[in-house]
Amino acid sequence: MLLAIDAGNTNIVFALCGEGEIRARWRIATEARRTADEYAVWLKQLLELEEIAFADVDAVIIGTVVPRALHNLSTLARRYFKVEPLVAGQGEAAWPMRLDVPEPETLGADRGLNVLAAHAGHEGDIVVVDFGTATTFDICDYTGAYKGGVIAPGINLSLDALTGKTAQLPKIAIEKPENDSVIGKTTQDQMLVGVYWGYVAMIEGLIERARKEIGRPVTVIGTGGLATLFPEGLFDAVEPDLTIRGLMLLHKEATKR
Template sequence: MLLVIEQGNTNSVFAVHDGERWLAQWRSATESSRTADEYAVWLSQLMAMHKLEFGLLNACVISSVVPQSIFNLRNLSRRYLHVEPLIVGENAELGIEVRTSKPSQVGSDRLVNALGARELYSGPLIIVDSGTATKLDVIGSDGGFEGGVIAPGVHLSMEALHAAAAKLPRIALQKPLRVVGDDTISAMQSGIFWGHVALIEGMIARIKAERNEAMTVIATGGVAALFHDATPAIDHFDPDLTIRGLLVIYRRNTRDHHPEHR
């Protein structure tokens, strides 16, 4: 079985695939100082709830945008799975053409998303990934990565508003009943929620206009579930985009010999 680890700046996802389907997946807050042993204690308890154990895992693929965490995640695989992990950006061949001026600067999460999207969707694509940052990435009709947009994520915007304005409280992220708020909190919630929707809609429209072609829009990421049904600009909500991309990378690098089948 395969252990997939996708680590973002805010959250990390751990998932298990048996060669045919995803058996389980778990999300935790990203903590760059968490040791391999701490990961193992946390993960073993969750796996036990699904009648899984480390002895069943014999492959691991990792994508992380937090460089200081990779050492501990690598050690988790070595000590507890007894395998050398595939790590995006280090020893994993992705098989995607990156058509940017500085390909090495493109985050591994963006390329993994592109690979996951190519498995299910055809034609030119826009991937909207709502996490710590909100990213809109463009995938060409032939599957190449062609660049994108990076904007502050919704939670960053909320924290910045609270931190910079002394009288504005910290609020919960939720869809307001009306656009025009009748008190401070509802006004802030509207500005955060509908402002973010407007950002997504506006950038999608500008990307399509600049490229002058029909494009399929796929939303993913930790907070995308709140936004995807609030706008017709998003065609599909796909929460498994990133882990599917990591499965594609694993299979490409093992040349169709999949230890997760064992």
């Protein structure tokens, strides 16, 4: 059984995978100093709820954009699961697709994994929009080659900056406004309109510019926790587990080599 670990800037997702399916997934706040022993105590209880023992996990793959977390996650794999982990984009788990960018070594693991999974599930050129700490747009062509993308501030990051730098604006939770009006009546309504519909306009605008630049039909995939908040039709598909699927595919590819 495979344990796929997606370590992002805000959360780390542990997914238990078997026979090509995700059997269970758990999320914990990212803390680079959290030790392997702390992860093990937390995971042991969750695995027991699924009637899974440490010995049942025979492979671990890690995708991380937090370099400081890699050591402790790798130690977790070696000490408690008795396996040498694969690391996305490195060694045996090097990217199987062409990276058509001048600095391929700077590609974030989550972005490479998203493109890998998106190309495996869809034909043609693809734009993946991932709502994480940052909002990223990643483009791969019909051959699966990574062509580049866009990095923008994440929704919650923008909201935190807005409320943190203003004395009178309240903290609000990001959610879909009750109607389609872009004219807010209260301060909270106006903030929500600015963040929500502002992001919709940014996404629509960047996707439209990408379509024109690519010059071929494009499939747009939304992923990340906030992707489901946005209007139907903004994306051709919403796939919350895209990064984990990428880890599963990369593990399968690496073990064939």
